Amino acid sequence: MIPDKIFKQSIRRYFKCIAPYMEDDSVSEIMINGPDDIWIEVGGKLKKTDATFENNDDLLGGVKNIAQFVGKTLNVLNPRLDARLPDGSRVHVVIPPCARNGISVAIRRFGEFDLSLQKLIEFGSIHPVGAEFIDICVQMERNIIVAGGTGSGKTSLLNCVSAKIREDERIIVIEDSQELQLQQPHVLMLETKGADAKGRGAVGIGDLFHSAMRLRPDRIVIGEIRGGEALTLLQAMTSGHGGTMSTCHATYPDDTLRRLETMSMMSNVEMPLAALRSQVASAIQVIIQTSRFNDGSRKITHIAEVLGLDTNGEYQIRPIFVFRNRGNDPDTGDVLGEHVAVGNLPTFLEHIYERGINIDERWFQPPPDAR
Ligand SMILES: Nc1ncnc2c1ncn2[C@@H]1O[C@H](COP(=O)(O)OP(=O)(O)OP(=O)(O)O)[C@@H](O)[C@H]1O
Ligand SMILES: [Mg+2]
Known part of the structure; x- marks a missing residue:
């Protein structure tokens, strides 16, 4: 398992293209359907973004990093992953062969918990x-x-x-x-x-x-x-x-x-x-x-x-x-x-x-x- 601080840095590196959404409190969900189809939810509504990962390996590196952080395995035998990021966001990943669009990720952002x-x-x-x-x-x-x-x-x-x-x-x-x-x-x-x-x-x-x-x-x-x-x-x-x-x-x-x-x-x-x-x-x-x-x-x-x-x-x-x-x-x-x-x-x-x-x-x- 990787310590929180190092993981936060690596998230910024691997998920550079979606980093602005990860820091924007108006974004409640980020959805990645393969390396170049990325959507966000703002105010309860879905919007397609222009963001893209460089290629599939770039995205795969990112999700494998998340798996390593939470001490789980993500591979052909275990193609699904539930995880929670240090900022409180919930992540679910499904990779091929179970995801036909390519690596599919949903990141639900809660931010630091502040609802009451x-x-x-x-x-x-x-x-x-x-x-x-x-x-x-x-x-x-x-x-x-x-x-x-x-x-x-x-x-x-x-x-x-x-x-x-x-x-x-x-x-x-x-x-x-x-x-x-x-x-x-x-x-x-x-x-x-x-x-x-x-x-x-x-x-x-x-x-x-x-x-x-x-x-x-x-x-x-x-x-x-x-x-x-x-x-x-x-x-x-x-x-x-x-x-x-x-x-x-x-x-x-x-x-x-x-x-x-x-x-x-x-x-x-x-x-x-x-x-x-x-x-x-x-x-x-x-x-x-x-x-x-x-x-x-x-x-x-x-x-x-x-x-x-x-x-x-x-x-x-x-x-x-x-x-x-x-x-x-x-x-x-x-x-x-x-x-x-x-x-x-x-x-x-x-x-x-x-x-x-x-x-x-x-x-x-x-x-x-x-x-
Ligand atoms: N009262 C609210 N007003 C506006 N947004 C909210 C409210 N409650 C929750 N949300 C937002 O809605 C999203 C979904 O919330 P949450 O994860 O609690 O739903 P859920 O029903 O548990 O979802 P799931 O079925 O996936 O487990 C989150 O981004 C959360 O911040
Ligand atoms: Mg829930």
């Missing part, structure tokens, strides 16, 4: 009281899932939500590649690893979760739930490990629960669907749904509580705050609409009072025009 729930309020991404309610859910140790589509801001939001965990808690973070940046003093970071060339030695999210449970956690934060490990996590959440938070790829609260259900079925454990559903419904208590809109903005579209199953075995979800979308401004193309309270009180209101947390029932009243 307060900033999300300023961006119009969340209802101010919604942000307050999320803080309360964290203090009340609710099990929270942040859900959304690809690039909708799930990881950024989980970063903001996890920032609300108290400083005196021991937090264990489990990720595929390091993206979360917790600022609390007592944080243990665990990272999965792939198998070797002979298919041996893979350590997945489920394995690390097993370890986390034995490492005396107050909180477990999981970067993303993607597969059969979902069942292990759900079982731990129902067996009294409160306050767990993670993200999941889904576009609507109901879809989020179904997705967790489907992922649980990918585990080796056979379980009747009814039992699985009741497990999902009792494990997940709060869903924060985020979405990327057609103007490039990201907004929290739902903050909802999961109540359980109804008599037909369907999920009961109680929205607390939603984003009311009113289409796009015909001149600017900006998404119009507002975040509103739906008029539902949280089910655990009494417990919030008992804990002496500041809360006002008026926060949950819808605006007059929505009643």
